[in-house]
Amino acid sequence: MKHFITAIILTAFLTSCNSSDKTTTTTEATETTASTPKAPNKNLQPIDTDEALIATALMAVPEAGRANCKIIGYNMAGEFVTLKEGDNEFIVLADDPKKDGFSAACYHKDLEPFMARGRALKAEGKKHNDIFDIREAEMTAGDLTIPSGATLHIYYGAKTLYDAETSKVDGAQLRYVVYMPWATAESTGLPANPVAPNHPWIMNPGTHRAHIMISPLADDATE
Incomplete structure (x- = not known):
């Protein structure tokens, strides 16, 4: 037992x-x-050629529109040129290699007169507030237009290295702007200030530059 x-x-x-x-x-x-720990991306390299400027600028464009979009901007020599010809609805402003960080912007071709006017005024030495006031007056007079609903895609980030295989910029994110001239919080039902990341809100309400802002979540950064 x-x-x-x-x-x-x-x-x-x-x-x-x-x-x-x-x-x-x-x-x-x-x-x-x-x-x-996450392994570092060994494919990262500097954006130091015109080809790299073009490749990274395309990341701001909806994928279906990349092949036939037009890309403009400063080349590595510091000249403002057409980096890539295109004939679809998208125009892309490539990153300026002389500025800190990364920023490429894709917009509908109907926004080009408004964008070009801003670049011209800036080249004349006008400051941000002056450019805003001048374009406001020109929009009011009907000399300049912004199509309501035209969209701007901004691919941006603090880093300036990119993956040569995918063309993605390290840590870059997408922010969206939908132009709605003269719109207000009351006319759209949108808040006039951001409520939370990734929530739409209306910026510059009641002005020519009124637009819906949609910013990314902090954890949406490209790896």
């Missing part, structure tokens, strides 16, 4: 040990997996 009881106790002890070992092993495996 004593041998029988001893056998039962020994079996229970071994079962308990095995169960404990499995729990410990599972926990350690989970902790190891959670703490494993």
Whole structure:
């Protein structure tokens, strides 16, 4: 009888040990997996050629429109040129290699007169507020137009390295602007200030430059 009881106790002890070992092993495996650092992207390199400017600018364009879009902007020599010819509805302003960070903007071709006017005024040395006031007056007079609903896609980030295989810029995100001249919070039902990331709101309400802003979530950055 004593041998029988001893056998039962020994079996229970071994079962308990095995169960404990499995729990410990599972926990350690989970902790190891959670703490494993992400491997650095070895394909990252500087945007230092006109070809790289074109490739990264295309990331601002909806994929279906990339082949036939037009790309303009400063080349590596500092000249404002057409980097890529195109005839669809998209025009892309490539990143300026002389500025910090990265920013490429894709917009509907009907926005080009408005965008070109802004570039011209800036070239004349006009400041942001002056450019705003001048274009406001020209829009009011009917000398300049912005099609309601025309969209601007901004691909931007603080870093200036890109993946040569995918053309994606390290950490870059997309922000969207939908132009609605003279619209207000009351006419659209949108808040006049951001409520939360990725929520639409109306900026510059009641002006020629009124537009819906849609900014990305913080964790939407490209890896």
